[in-house]
Amino acid sequence: MRAAAGRRSTLPGFGLTMGLTLTWLSVIILIPLAGLFLKTFELSPDQFWGILTSRRTLNALKISFGLAFAAALVNLVMGTIIVWALVRYRFPGRRLFDAIVDIPFALPTAVAGVALTSLFAQKGWLGAPLAELGIKVAFTPVGIFVAMIFIGIPFVVRTVQPVLIDLDAEIEEAAASLGANRWHTVFRVILPSLIPALLTGFALAFARAVGEYGSVIFIAGNLPNVSEIAPLLIVIRLSEFRYADATAIAVVMLVASFLIIFAVNRLQRWAQVRIPAH
Amino acid sequence: MNQPQSYLSSARSDLRSEPRLVRALIIAIAVIFLTVFVVLPLVVVFAQAFSKGVGAYFAALSDPEALSAIRLTLWVAAISVSLNLIFGLVAAWAIAKFDFRGKTFLISLIDLPFSVSPVISGLVFVLLFGAQGYWGPWLQSHNVHVLFAVPGIALATIFVTFPFVARALIPLMQEQGTQEEEAAISLGASGLQTFFRVTLPNIKWGVLYGVLLCNARAMGEFGAVSVVSGHIRGETNTMPLLVEILYNEYQFVSSFAIASLLAMLALITLVAKTILERHLDEGQLPRGN
Secondary structure, rough: OHHHHHHOOOOOHHHHHHHHHHHHHHHHHHHHHHHHHHHOOOOHHHHHHHHOOOHHHHHHHHHHHHHHHHHHHHHHHHHHHHHHHHHHHOOOHHHHHHEEEEOOHOHHHHHHHHHHHHHHOOOOOHHHHHHHHOOOOOHHHHHHHHHHHHHHHHHHHHHHHHHHHHHHHHHHHHHHOOOHHHHHHHHHHHHHHHHHHHHHHHHHHHHHHHHOOOHHHHHHOOOOOOOOOHHHHHHHHHHHHHHHHHHHHHHHHHHHHHHHHHHHHHHHHHHHHOOOOO | OHHHHHHHHHHHHOOOOOHHHHHHHEEEEEEHEEEEEEHHEEEHHHHHHHOOOHHHHHHOOHHHHHHHHHHHHHHHHHHHHHEEEEEEEOOOOOOOOOOOOOHHHHHHHHHHHHHHHHHHHHHHHHHHHHOOOOOOHHHHHOOOOOOOOHHHHHHHHHHHHHHHHHHHHHHHHHHHHHHHHHHHOOOOOOOHHHHHHHHHHHHHHHHHHHHHHHHHHHHHHHHHHHHHHHHHHOOOOOOOHHHHHHOOOOOHHHHHHHHHHHHHHHHHHHHHHHHHHHHHHHHOOOOOO
């Protein structure tokens, strides 16, 4: 009914609002992004390939993508546990912890960066006890990993939560009354129906961590080839006026994140999962 | 009367729950993880900011450099939020109230900035307006400053906050349909009258919601702004940039004092968001969208 009403809408202003939308979208988003791709075409394929396969670039990309993947895996597991606790159980402070999940979305990344660093530095609240165990977090790749976990956790929780809430209780009751034990019901019935949401949350957390800058650079140590993330290398190349290098790295990252978003959109269409705002 | 019902519901919940020990373990893991990774960093900000006492805290905040950063941040947020608010309303009207081909594609284009690394969001403007950029030389010869000045910072901020308002409004307005507006038009109202008297009152909570999230991100943006700002002290440093500079100079109290303002902004935003979501749930806005 609504679609029929919309198709032959008698409302005014479509031409004007659509024109303004497309203009503003082009000016702010499309032209600047197109400029980035155009700039890459100024490079010969050999130059482009040379920049990307230089040791420092390759290592930065490995660090960003590798650690982001590992952090997203942690988020996948911890996010599922958190969602389960928030949706299925009643405990004191539940609503507070539910709200707390959004803090990494809301806290400016630079603030998260300095806070995590001082928390995990050798004299920090967590860094000191960890140092006694011989574990160094701040100014090592582990620090990057920790910051990426922080930044990614709300993506998994907020994508999976609504799906678990809406999950039909009768399915698991049926499974239980047919003799499945709780373990079977959870792993064979409930978790499989959460898979699209889990994958979406994982992909979003991964994409965010790959491109993350503010919360990572303080705790990272930023040692070339060891703890230097790709976004930082872009900034360094820019400050050296090596625009071509910066652009080549940026294009690779941009294409990677578009591929991830494309996959997420596919997932969404497949399973009607909603993407949280961030 | 209540007896059979509560018996039934407890039987139901038994079928759908785990043994008590497992339950306790899952809650404990969730609570400890969130405390360590999310709550503690927030607490550290305030602990560090007040580590030399209240006096040092307020002295840090009233430093001229801090004040100029606060002023610039408010300015940039005001510019980018108002422009994105207008864009969001316009785009949501076109997308939600009419049917056309490629609607999903258009929405994903609007969403694009969410999937772009903040650093790249700044880089694209350096490539356009920088000294080696497409329009850099022309701008330089006409003495127009975009990069390392307020226009560049505003542009980068508009880029990263682009989707917020539109995203909050499109699903809400789609759900509300077009019947009320069509009734207003057929009764002789003009397009603008219809928008301001019929549509806007219906979406006011959604508008606030979008503005709230847009503003939080605008004030807190770091990566994109860092690339275009040039870090000119007292001139092009926003609050997040000043946090970085002071931190790198080991002025921890000052750095965390500014950071604490941003953290408070984040907390206020979260509380306001929770309240708005309750309003919107009554008006059926999809949560987290």
